[in-house]
Amino acid sequence: MSRTTNAALSLSMCLPLALSCSLAWVGTAAAQDATSLRKANRTTASLALASRQNAVDLGFEAFKKKVFKEPFPGGVYIVNGDTPILDEAELREFYTKEIVQEWKSTRFGLPAGAGPTIQLIVDAPGGKPNVWDNVAKKAISYCVSKGFGADYERVKASMAAAAQAWQEASDVRFVHRPELDAKCSATTPEVVFDVRPVNVNGQYLARAFFPRTPRPQRNVLIDASALKLEPGKLTLDGILRHELGHTLSYRHEHTRAESGKCFEDKDWVPLTSYDAFSVMHYPQCNGLGDWSLTLTSLDKTGAACLYGPAPGFVLDPAQCPKL
Numbered sequence: 310m311s312r313t314t315n316a317a318l319s320l321s322m323c324l325p326l327a328l329s330c331s332l333a334w335v336g337t338a339a340a341q342d343a344t345s346l347r348k349a350n351r352t353t354a355s356l357a358l359a360s361r362q363n364a365v366d367l368g369f370e371a372f373k374k375k376v377f378k379e380p381f382p383g384g385v386y387i388v389n390g391d392t393p394i395l396d397e398a399e400l401r402e403f404y405t406k407e408i409v410q411e412w413k414s415t416r417f418g419l420p421a422g423a424g425p426t427i428q429l430i431v432d433a434p435g436g437k438p439n440v441w442d443n444v445a446k447k448a449i450s451y452c453v454s455k456g457f458g459a460d461y462e463r464v465k466a467s468m469a470a471a472a473q474a475w476q477e478a479s480d481v482r483f484v485h486r487p488e489l490d491a492k493c494s495a496t497t498p499e500v501v502f503d504v505r506p507v508n509v510n511g512q513y514l515a516r517a518f519f520p521r522t523p524r525p526q527r528n529v530l531i532d533a534s535a536l537k538l539e540p541g542k543l544t545l546d547g548i549l550r551h552e553l554g555h556t557l558s559y560r561h562e563h564t565r566a567e568s569g570k571c572f573e574d575k576d577w578v579p580l581t582s583y584d585a586f587s588v589m590h591y592p593q594c595n596g597l598g599d600w601s602l603t604l605t606s607l608d609k610t611g612a613a614c615l616y617g618p619a620p621g622f623v624l625d626p627a628q629c630p631k632l
């Protein structure tokens with residue numbers, strides 16, 4: 310996830326976006342009154358619409374220049390704050406489908422006046438859901454790089470806590486392989502994915518992958534900025550809950566409607582509804598969002614529908630959509 314876009318309240322102070330803005334806002338959110346929030350969100354809505362139109366007008370090459378690309382070997386493009394795009398061909402496809410066509414056809418994918426959808430969204434290229442199969446879902450193994458140094462134990466604990474949150478709802482199993490931590494890299498073949506530190510100067514707090522991502526990019530990368538958060542609701546546990554949601558195929562909660570606003574951190578300030586609290590909802594896309602990034606009951610139900618309920622988790626199958 311990324312923190313470089315900011316809450317609506319800090320709009321005037323945070324453009325151009327400064328890393329300190331979003332966290333400075335966190336502690337004061339509860340004290341803001343609903344009227345000012347609504348007003349600020351209307352402002353962000355109009356800015357987001359203008360930015361999107363600009364992206365369409367400027368064309369792909371200009372869009373590409375604005376997309377962050379990780380500055381290290383194997384680095385990927387990052388859209389929607391923390392979503393990896395493997396190469397230029399895929400970025401062009403994203404631009405064509407998600408920016409240009411979506412703009413032309415629906416204006417954020419929603420009819421005017423409609424609110425965002427509050428449900429877990431699954432990665433489904435070409436309409437085909439891309440998820441772990443019944444065997445793979447029980448052995449999503451990972452290593453945690455010793456390169457975290459003094460933060461190694463903390464990262465290990467946060468990964469375990471984040472995994473546990475999803476495992477309590479759905480029948481999946483993350484498996485830490487500590488014996489591989491000393492040689493944990495993008496090419497460690499014995500694990501499904503690796504967890505490693507990076508320094509991208511706050512371009513994102515962390516980024517993950519989807520089940521369809523090839524092994525070299527199947528990483529959870531944690532920026533140094535995520536390891537020195539100020540005390541508050543935003544925690545490493547929460548960030549990793551969000552990122553592990555991506556590894557299970559969950560896309561950002563705010564649907565195509567809002568994802569369009571968030572494709573480029575530096576230029577976009579999104580709007581969203583006031584009640585979208587999913588762990589997969591981008592907090593900075595939400596004027597009233599709770600930065601604790603915990604699983605809501607809808608998150609748990611959606612996860613249980615997709616992968617089957619965890620032992621002890623009560624699920625009414627009638628709640629599940631047909632994928």
Ligand SMILES: [Zn+2]
Pocket residue numbers: 310311390391392551555561
């Ligand atoms: Zn994300």
